[in-house]
Amino acid sequence: MIGCSFEPKLRVPPVPSDKMAYTAGKSPKKTVAPGGMAGKAQEIQYGTELHEEWWKLFHSKALDALIAVGLTNSPTIAAAQAQLLEAQATAKANASIFYPQVSGSLESERVKSTSAPFGGNGGIHYSLINSSVGVSYYPDIFGVNRLVYRNSEELVHYQQWELEEARLTMTGDIVTTAVEAAATIGEIHATQAIIGREKKLLNLTENQYHAGAIDYSSVMTQKSQLASELATLPPLEQDLAVYRHELAILVGDFPANAKRYHFTLTALKLPEKLPISIPSELLKQRPDIRAALSQMKAANAQIGEARAAFYPTVELTASFGDAASNPGIFFDPVSSIWSLVGSMSQPLFEGGKLEAQKAEAHAAYDDDYANYRSTVLSAFDQVANDLRAVEHDAQTLAAQREALSASREALKLAEASYRAGASDYLTLLTAEVQYSTAKIAEIKAQSQRYQDTASLLVAMGGGWWNKPGVKLATTKPA
Numbered sequence: 001m002i003g004c005s006f007e008p009k010l011r012v013p014p015v016p017s018d019k020m021a022y023t024a025g026k027s028p029k030k031t032v033a034p035g036g037m038a039g040k041a042q043e044i045q046y047g048t049e050l051h052e053e054w055w056k057l058f059h060s061k062a063l064d065a066l067i068a069v070g071l072t073n074s075p076t077i078a079a080a081q082a083q084l085l086e087a088q089a090t091a092k093a094n095a096s097i098f099y100p101q102v103s104g105s106l107e108s109e110r111v112k113s114t115s116a117p118f119g120g121n122g123g124i125h126y127s128l129i130n131s132s133v134g135v136s137y138y139p140d141i142f143g144v145n146r147l148v149y150r151n152s153e154e155l156v157h158y159q160q161w162e163l164e165e166a167r168l169t170m171t172g173d174i175v176t177t178a179v180e181a182a183a184t185i186g187e188i189h190a191t192q193a194i195i196g197r198e199k200k201l202l203n204l205t206e207n208q209y210h211a212g213a214i215d216y217s218s219v220m221t222q223k224s225q226l227a228s229e230l231a232t233l234p235p236l237e238q239d240l241a242v243y244r245h246e247l248a249i250l251v252g253d254f255p256a257n258a259k260r261y262h263f264t265l266t267a268l269k270l271p272e273k274l275p276i277s278i279p280s281e282l283l284k285q286r287p288d289i290r291a292a293l294s295q296m297k298a299a300n301a302q303i304g305e306a307r308a309a310f311y312p313t314v315e316l317t318a319s320f321g322d323a324a325s326n327p328g329i330f331f332d333p334v335s336s337i338w339s340l341v342g343s344m345s346q347p348l349f350e351g352g353k354l355e356a357q358k359a360e361a362h363a364a365y366d367d368d369y370a371n372y373r374s375t376v377l378s379a380f381d382q383v384a385n386d387l388r389a390v391e392h393d394a395q396t397l398a399a400q401r402e403a404l405s406a407s408r409e410a411l412k413l414a415e416a417s418y419r420a421g422a423s424d425y426l427t428l429l430t431a432e433v434q435y436s437t438a439k440i441a442e443i444k445a446q447s448q449r450y451q452d453t454a455s456l457l458v459a460m461g462g463g464w465w466n467k468p469g470v471k472l473a474t475t476k477p478a
Contacts, residue, residue, distance in 0.1 A: 007147055007304030010297060013373050016279035016380070023384045031394035034401050038270045038446040042390055042453070048275040050463030055175050057271040057457065058450075062263065063178055066251060067171050073252030080166040084159040091152040097145045100137040105321075107131070132321030132337065142311050147304040154298035161291035164464055168287055172458040174250050176451050181243035182263040183447030188236045190439045191229065198226040201415070201432065205425065208418075218425040225429060229436065265446055271453055274390065277460055279380070285461030286379050292372040299365040306358040312346040379459065386456035393452050397445040404438040411435045 021027045033041035107130045205222045208214045244258035283289050320338035414431035417423040
């Protein structure tokens with residue numbers, strides 16, 4: 001039975017207003033269109049949901065396949081699944097306290113006792129067979145059993161959200177790392193093209209030196225420029241190796257198989273519509289927020305347990321069976337035995353232990369309450385930063401595209417002028433450096449649009465609630 005309960009009403013921070021903006025100032029609604037690859041405008045749709053697993057918005061079959069492998073093989077996810085099973089087993093064990101505990105025993109012994117105290121000169125031999133069934137039950141008068149189970153139940157929910165958070169983190173890491181690897185490949189190809197151009201310019205500079213049009217210092221300067229460009233390749237190749245190794249580890253594979261994880265920016269499609277949930281929905285969709293709420297609910301149940309410890313504990317026990325010295329009369333009514341016991345224990349003095357435990361439970365709840373607030377604030381901070389990032393990334397890419405176009409034209413003019421002897425080598429070198437810098441910056445700007453878009457979709461919770469059979473539960477106090 002269930003009587004009163006000492007669990008206090010759950011105290012949670014106020015839910016953000018749905019009219020509240022994520023960002024300071026005017027919220028971004030549509031980005032500029034930089035043009036070219038990853039250059040379309042992105043529309044930010046407030047009040048809409050992610051209607052599919054978020055990474056599929058990039059329309060990359062290779063990325064989808066890799067994430068599917070990761071969700072199956074990741075040791076991090078496997079560990080989170082094991083922790084969930086452990087929590088479920090603990091909750092199931094704690095649920096057993098609601099039911100009577102039944103045990104059976106069977107004992108047989110052969111005894112010889114002396115007859116000397118009674119004037120005999122021999123011994124007495126006899127057998128004793130004893131069997132019984134015992135039942136014990138703890139009536140839940142003060143709701144302690146329910147609080148213990150509620151605590152373990154919320155810890156199950158916590159592990160469920162931790163598992164969902166592990167999946168979301170892993171998919172976000174895979175997308176981000178794949179984009180970084182793709183961008184690095186783009187930088188390597190661009191650097192190789194720049195090196196090819198530098199070699200042609202070195203050949204032109206050497207020809208002009210042999211023709212007496214320039215001095216040898218210009219040749220050495222061009223050689224130095226070429227060597228500087230060549231020196232940028234090994235670090236880029238190292239970065240690519242690291243990203244591929246990381247992708248292998250994320251999906252539970254060995255780094256030796258890293259070459260199979262090949263991505264290019266051209267194989268990804270930048271999502272043009274970005275669904276942004278209203279603030280109150282974000283609290284339901286973020287696994288880290290839901291996990292923090294479950295921790296708070298578990299701590300609230302522990303406060304109830306600490307309060308109930310001041311009150312009596314009642315136990316009912318009963319046993320019945322048979323005891324006989326002869327198997328022939330074992331089931332005879334005269335051999336039956338039984339007992340029925342009711343007991344109650346009440347703490348009287350424990351040196352301040354119970355008060356300290358209650359204070360500890362309240363402090364633990366305050367800690368979880370503050371952690372929940374911090375988690376919510378961090379979530380809103382991430383969304384706000386990512387919203388501004390996708391807005392500014394588009395502007396940055398547009399500016400970099402203009403800079404690249406201008407530097408490309410400037411380099412062509414400088415090369416033509418240099419060949420004609422109308423300008424000095426310093427003008428050509430300046431144009432080379434500007435073009436190289438602009439080309440790499442454009443690739444990085446493209447990559448940043450993909451990465452910040454992925455980060456924003458992860459910040460919205462990743463769309464897990466739209467999987468088949470999943471319903472979005474409320475975050476209101478239970």
